[in-house]
Amino acid sequence: GGRPAPRHFLELMDHDAATLRRMLDLGVQAKRGQVEGKPLAGKTVALIFEKPSTRTRVSFEVGIRQLGGDAIVLSSKDMQLGRGETPADTARVLSRYVDAIMLRTDNVAKIRELAEHATIPVINGLTDVSHPCQLMADLMTFEEHRGPIAGQVVAWTGDGNNVAQSFIQAAARFDFTLRLATPPELAPPAQLVDWARREGARIELTADPHAAVAGARCVVTDTWVSMSDEKGDAQISRHNLLAPYQLNAALLKGAAPDAIVMHCLPAHRGEEITDEVMDGPQSVVFDEAENRLHAQKGVLLWALGAA
Numbered sequence: 001g002g003r004p005a006p007r008h009f010l011e012l013m014d015h016d017a018a019t020l021r022r023m024l025d026l027g028v029q030a031k032r033g034q035v036e037g038k039p040l041a042g043k044t045v046a047l048i049f050e051k052p053s054t055r056t057r058v059s060f061e062v063g064i065r066q067l068g069g070d071a072i073v074l075s076s077k078d079m080q081l082g083r084g085e086t087p088a089d090t091a092r093v094l095s096r097y098v099d100a101i102m103l104r105t106d107n108v109a110k111i112r113e114l115a116e117h118a119t120i121p122v123i124n125g126l127t128d129v130s131h132p133c134q135l136m137a138d139l140m141t142f143e144e145h146r147g148p149i150a151g152q153v154v155a156w157t158g159d160g161n162n163v164a165q166s167f168i169q170a171a172a173r174f175d176f177t178l179r180l181a182t183p184p185e186l187a188p189p190a191q192l193v194d195w196a197r198r199e200g201a202r203i204e205l206t207a208d209p210h211a212a213v214a215g216a217r218c219v220v221t222d223t224w225v226s227m228s229d230e231k232g233d234a235q236i237s238r239h240n241l242l243a244p245y246q247l248n249a250a251l252l253k254g255a256a257p258d259a260i261v262m263h264c265l266p267a268h269r270g271e272e273i274t275d276e277v278m279d280g281p282q283s284v285v286f287d288e289a290e291n292r293l294h295a296q297k298g299v300l301l302w303a304l305g306a307a
């Protein structure tokens, strides 16, 4: 007996390729105006932020409204969650009021606890180790510009951070080759790489950004200091370690001539990416930002069983 498990969207690895493709297709349909009516009418989604956000906050709030639903934006600072109420109890309470929860947190354990105790879908809006909504937008963006991503080569240069770790999960599910160039100190977790390889993913790790980028169809980077790295004084050493991984014109020259450039934003211009590349003809970073809106509609429609 019991009710069916809610459709959480916590990590790409939790879902098979067909399910992720279904969400992506729904997002594309939403972008094309092919989603009829107000499929989220009568539904309320709580958007909880423990960390700042521009894209995630606005794209979820606007996307939910456009689908006919209501969004409540909450800062954990203003919630009892921020002064010690457990994620489990928060989940039990919010499950009585709203139809889904999106959480951005600096500790993945919190979203896992929230999901375990929620009777409604929980969506990951970024953790210290993952950013699956970003990847759905990135996959959509690649395919819009360059066609099916299966069999393509994607290169990452920089920190082996949360976005990089979701790229690894995406490579396992969408069948593209992923080459990651990171300083050895900032390489993605070996356990995750091992998992992806067991799933059949082609993941290549190197310390040399030129080797990673060579011939790639897409080059991606991200900030040198993520929100979960802001505590402590490790930032100077991160800058020193990561300077050779800057995505600049010289590095991009080694990629395929028609390579596109992605960055989840916010960018630190002059650090991980130069103005020349970010504003250059190969950059699709603002299409990528726009696609957060469309891709998340696909996730929401799937999670709420509305399509």
Ligand code: CP
Pocket: 052, 053, 054, 055, 056, 057, 126, 134, 264, 265, 266
């Ligand atoms: N890319 C992204 O998640 O941006 P925000 O931090 O502005 O939400």
Ligand code: NVA
Pocket: 126, 161, 162, 163, 222, 223, 225, 226, 227, 228, 264, 265, 266
């Ligand atoms: N890696 C970045 C992504 C921001 C959207 C961070 O976690 O701060």
